[in-house]
Amino acid sequence: MAEEAEKEITTFEDFKLNRQLLNAIEEAGYEKPTPIQLKAIPVIMGGHDVMGIAQTGTGKTAAFLLPILMKVKYAQGMNPRAIILAPTRELAMQIEEHITLLGKYTDIRHTVIYGGLGPKTQIETINKGLDILVSTPKRLMELYLKGELILKEVKTLVLDEADKMMDMGFMPQIRQMLEVIPRKRQNLLFSATMHPKVVELSEEFLEFPTRIEVTPQATPVETVSQVLYQVPNLRTKIAMLEHIIQDRETFNRVIIFTRSKKNAEDVAKFLERREYGEVRAIHGNKGQNTRINSMEAFKGGEVRFLVATDVASRGIDVTMVSHVINFDVPFVYEDYVHRIGRTGRAENAGAAITFANPAEMYHIRKIEKLIRMRIPEQPMPPEVKIHEITFEEQQAIARDIDHQKRTENPDFKGAFHEKKGKHKSNFEKGKKKGDPKNSVWQKTKKKGSRRK
Helix, strand or coil: CHHHHHHHCCCHHHHCCCHHHHHHHHHHCCCCCCHHHHHHHHHHHCCCCEEEECCCCCCHHHHHHHHHHHHHCCCCCCCCCEEEECCCHHHHHHHHHHHHHHCCCCCCCEEEECCCCCCHHHHHHHHCCCCEEEECHHHHHHHHHCCCCCCCCCCEEEECCHHHHHHCCCHHHHHHHHHHCCCCCEEEEEECCCCHHHHHHHHHHCCCCEEEECCCCCCCCCCEEEEEEECCCHHHHHHHHHHHCCCCCCCCCEEEECCCHHHHHHHHHHHHHHCCCCEEEECCCCCHHHHHHHHHHHHCCCCCEEEECHHHCCCCCCCCCCEEEECCCCCCCHHHHHHHCCCCHHHCCEEEEEEECCCHHHHHHHHHHHHCCCCCECCCCCCCCCCCCCHHHHHHHHHHHHHHHHHHCCCCCCCCCCCCCCCCCHHHHHHHHCCHHHCHHHHHCCHHHCCC
């Protein structure tokens, strides 16, 4: 039945959506349904539970929002009838923006709630009456347990980016919520990967779900070209970054991903010092308003570089990102898929460039197994200076490689022995304390900034 419906449907009108939604779709510039929308919308509108395997950038948000907006139809009562859970505040905000866009000609009331700021304003909005609620799991349960949220009228539950929710440890809050919302409801679960915990969760709360998979799980978006450079150390990564961004016309809107908050700050400061264009950094230590303002400036084209940790990899919906640069290789391998999914969105072409030191190459091979393809590798450009690796970096890389080998083979003794009680090097002590004298970033400053 679903296959027959898919063959018949070629336009949004064929979904039999109401005129308010069709007008909003047309104004939003959506020309034709994406594969996930073709497969999911008829099934969801038919009232079935859905298990969707779809990456970001495939149009899955509209795939579940359009049927929900049709089902909710108009403002009614005081309590939410649909709940959409997302792992991060950025993604939750992005979903709410889509509801505003698609529901602009309806009177449906909706809001987004998340942690990181006081709940007072959020509670006031809820108390005015609500039809659709977008939330992070923790804040949802926090307000429910305070008695500020009534969930007995929920008819539809969506878990978006379920694999990320599992990685972030939200299983307890989700289980709590499943105990307090009505059992008779429609459940929609979307994930980029078939994480074992996602399978476990789907078995717990989906009833005879229709499985919809638009691309093999964890396969990178086809419109994204990928390239890998083996870069020996941090200073050479900096030099390589500086080399490739010289082409301002090609690298016009770039997201640079780092593994740590410190590296995100350091990369952003380096780009600011060299005056390569407007730059913003977003990570867990940034205030909510700062993160929102940075995202808006990047979306508006005022900012050339957005430097981010993986907290933001699933919450960025910008259609014209020219490049994603993995300054550091992610250790959560699914995050590689989500990072590079920030470019090549809405069927536009995009490019992903990854820098990997010898220790990170281990994780690259694991990522390649996950995505079932080899990331094309290119030699370092001859113009880029290969900086000599410091003794401390050499030790750190050797230690990482030993750790990786021990993980796979517990009997491995290791080429690098770190005896218990052995004093850490001055470099490590300085790095831990944040001593600027021991930072390789200091060496990239302009000569005029050095101490006499």
